[in-house]
Amino acid sequence: MGGVADDDPTRKDSRRWAAEAIRRLTAEREAAGPTPLLRFPLPGDRGVTLLFKDESAHPTGSLKHRAARALFRHAIATGRLTEGATVIEATGGNAAVAQAHFARLLGLPYIAVMPGEESAARAEPVRALGGECRFVTPPLAIYEEARRLAADTGGCYLDQFTWAERALDWRGDDLAGELFAQAAGPPAWVVAGAGTGATAASLGRHIRYHGLETRLAVVDPENSAYYQGWLTGAHDYATGMPSRIEGIGRPRMEPGFLPSLVDLMLPVPDAAAVAGARAVRAATGRAVGGSTGANLWGALHLVARMREQGTGGTVVSLVCDAGDRQARTWHDDGWVAGRGLDPAPWGAVIDRFLATGESDAPGG
Structure with a gap:
């Protein structure tokens, strides 16, 4: 009849490697355990x-740690990633660090194709994990360069903007399942940003799959296409301008962003996101990035609205990242001023609300 015999050793070796790789990824998740839920x-x-x-x-x-694990698991399970293949991604931030971590766990070469001029600060965390960084200009050329490298090396282009939304679990064994299990009953609102859109999609799907009354709000920074695309229903909406808030906001509507799952979009000024990051650090001691600051701004908008309406309940959002790199950027006055941002007026609004409960419409 032709074809490949069931006992073909090459196929058996491939399946054996895939099974072991999935086992390692699962063991890593189980060893880490759930991330904590903190009261603000x-x-x-x-x-x-x-x-x-x-x-x-x-x-x-x-937060990109979860998406990276899910992308590797999905790529292995679908046969896109095989033993010894070079893993390649077009990305410039936390996603590259997380993916380099998992590539090292599986003993695979890793290349991050990053936008812009070479930056030791951006490359160092990836190289410390054994990965390689290649910088490309103009920035939007990173996707084509990643595809070319994958073709030339016989590697796997992870392509997070295409696959992350499909890869990240939404029924119960990842972020969404953890979050709702830890909360004391379904929250009134969950607030998230959107980069690939995978996190928001997993939360929205979980809410609908389990028939919850929770609503999903997505915060969106300046220059991003998501808010206007959601508002107008234009799924091909584009701004052509990159977001200044790392990890969220895109110049075009990405396929992983699913507008039908979003109950409310909240545009957030970039300077307000910076002010929010600093307010989170003041309250928790964590030097968080601008995406977390945007989450706080959106969450406070909803808290203020619930109080005005006399409704009780819980609002849950995400600390997306924290660390020394954020302390040297979002929390450094010179760095922020160099990007034309003045968080002081927005910080005053947040401080007043957190001190008195009086609102000048956070998020408005």
Whole structure:
């Protein structure tokens, strides 16, 4: 009849490697355990609680750790990633660090194709994990370069913007399942940002799959296409301008962002995201990035609205990342001013709300 025999040794070796790789990824997740759910202090007791799930507790320090693990697992299970293949991704931030971690765990070469001019600060964390960084200009050329490298090396282009939304579990064994299991009953709102869109999609799907009353709000920084695309229903909406808030916001509507799952979009000024990051650090001691600051701004908007409406409940959001790199950037006045951002007016709004409960419409 032709074809390959069931006892073909090459196929058996491939399946054996895939099974062992999946076992290692599963063991890594089980050893790490759930990330903590922290209470964020609010003024007074008006029946509204604000919680943050601290994704900076992952071994690589960011929310991207989950997506990287899921991408590797999905690529192996679908046969896209095989033993010895070079793993390649087009990315410039926390995703590269997390992916380099998992490539090393599986003994695979890793190349991050990063946008812009060479930067030792951006490359160092990836290289420390055994990965390689290649910088490309113009920035949007990173995707084509990643595809070319994958073709030339016979490697696997992970392509997070295509695959992360499909790879990240939403039924119960990853972020969504952990978050809702840790919360004391379904929260009124969950607040997240959108980079690939995978995290928001997993939360939205979990809510619908389990028939929960929780609503999903997505915060969006300046220059991003997601808010206007959601508002207008234009799934091909694009701004052509990169987000300044690492990890969230995109110049185009990515396939992993699913507008139908989002109950509310909240545009957040970039300077307000910086102010939010500093407010989180003041309250928790964690030097978080701008994406977490945007989450706080959006969460406080919802807390204020719930209080005005006299409704109680819980708002849950995410600490997306934290560490020395954020301390040297978002929390450094000179670095922030060099990017034309002035967080002071927005910080005053947050401080007043957290001190008195009086709101100048956070998130408005």
